[in-house]
Amino acid sequence: MNDQIRITPIRVVDQNGEMLGVIPTQEALRIAGESGLDVVEVAPNERPPVCRIMDYGKFKYEQKKKLAKNTKQHQTQLKEIRLRPKTGDHDIDFKVKQARTFLKQKDKVKINIMFKGRENAHHERGREILLSIIASLDDVAKVEAPPRMEGGRNMSAVVSPR
Missing domain, CATH: 3.30.110.10 (Translation initiation factor 3 (IF-3), C-terminal domain)
Structure with missing residues (x-):
């Protein structure tokens, strides 16, 4: 995510799911910074890697919540x-x-x-x-x-x- 992405150029998808195309990493970081979001690598094995502009903290929170919902079990009383x-x-x-x-x-x-x-x-x-x-x-x-x-x-x- 963000500065940890070393490869340039990258394929970028914006926060609305629209394809921005293949652009340099610095350009993607600038676009994400303007909207207060992060650039997150979603498909690192592709060439060029696919990255998405999103709120990374919110994404991690929702993943954690979804995982907790799936693992919640009834405690027998x-x-x-x-x-x-x-x-x-x-x-x-x-x-x-x-x-x-x-x-x-x-x-x-x-x-x-x-x-x-x-x-x-x-x-x-x-x-x-x-x-x-x-x-x-x-x-x-x-x-x-x-x-x-x-x-x-x-x-x-x-x-x-x-």
Whole structure:
């Protein structure tokens, strides 16, 4: 770019993409300097080399941005959905819908049933809720960790996207 171009003459393309023709390197540098831009070699192996008048800093920035966009990947997260054994059917349906959106975004979902007080006597009700949720998510998720008790108060299962 600019003073690093040693060969003269060069074929020049201006910032609008129009061909200026084969001109001496100093002339191309003068034209680029008047418009506050740089002369950048785009095809060094051609004879004469092809150079373009452009804003080199902006060009490098756009290349870096394009590269970052292509390499950006989704970081998988573990989302949690909390329920109780007494949770109503409509509320469970709403939570299942929420879990579905998490799974479509490629996140794992931990379904957690919390037991308090007398609810501890009804672990089977919590297991039924967990199994019904897993069954309804079967088309978009696979079970990573089956339902099990964690501590004395929580029962949980983990599902991940298919």
